[in-house]
Amino acid sequence: MLNEVTTTLKDVQDDFLKLVNQETILVGHSLENDLLALKISHKLVIDTAVLYKHPRGGSYKTALRILAKKFLSREIQQSGAGHDSIEDARAALELALLKIKNGPDFGSPPSFTRKKLLSTLGECGKTSSMIDDISIVKRYSSETSNAFPVCSDDEALLKAKKEAKNERTHFIWTQFSELNSFYEKQVEDAENLNGKLAEMLSLLTCEKKSVNKKGIHCGMTTELKDVITRLNRRIRGLYAALPTNTMLIICTGHGDTAIVRKLRKMLGDQSETKMSRESILKVLEELQAQAEVALCFLGLKN
Known part of the structure; x- marks a missing residue:
């Protein structure tokens, strides 16, 4: 798949830094995975995997496609050819905007005392x-x-x-x-x-x-x-x-x-x-x- 690819990690990092500076806010889902792959640290992020709490709490994270279906009424990641980065980015951005528009409690699982x-x-x-x-x-x-x-x-x-x-x-x-x-x-x-x-x-x-x-x-x-x-x-x-x-x-x-x-x-x-x-x-x-x-x-x- 990558036999004829000549682009290096340094090339990708340079292109990334042309678009992103210290004041840029990155929006995405589980951004730590992307930043880890890029070997880049960035402080200003809006991560929908963190914004939308998993019902079980802790370190659990809800998949982007589940959030998109639940809150955007949209099916994403349906292609067998892998994720569409543009589709994922748009979904994450719309989810972030929904959260900003409706407040911090939007999309949060209900808090209640569980009874046997x-x-x-x-x-x-x-x-x-x-x-x-x-x-x-x-x-x-x-x-x-x-x-x-x-x-x-x-x-x-x-x-x-x-x-x-x-x-x-x-x-x-x-x-x-x-x-x-x-x-x-x-x-x-x-x-x-x-x-x-x-x-x-x-x-x-x-x-x-x-x-x-x-x-x-x-x-x-x-x-x-x-x-x-x-x-x-x-x-x-x-x-x-x-x-x-x-x-x-x-x-x-x-x-x-x-x-x-x-x-x-x-x-x-x-x-x-x-x-x-x-x-x-x-x-x-x-x-x-x-x-x-x-x-x-x-x-x-x-």
């Missing part, structure tokens, strides 16, 4: 059962709920099927965690992680990507297929055990949160890897955008 779901159900006279790892049960169960600590997905399934037959129980919570455990195990394998990161980076930078593709999706291994097959079997088994007129709600994510946490830790610890910091940031941005998307499926047992 099971406590709310108890206050409404509903009996609930929580079936999960002991740490989750201790954290989220309430005084009025039934608590069932379990050690495996199969045990969780058995408990859930049993509770489903209890006519006095109105709400059952359980979690199948084998898939998440699989992802956690994968990121601790350095060789596997480096291979996966290289594959993701190649998918992001490949010139021949189809315009219909969105995001990066690596191939599925046999081991992962087996995990998903078992997950599917458990969900089907749980659904089959439900009495009629029962609603089944399945909540899950769209991305691999384990690798997102790992990459953040690598950047924070400045761990040595076969990939450059810029490449890791590029992959992390895409993975984080995927991980921010939640999926919810509802079904009513007839």
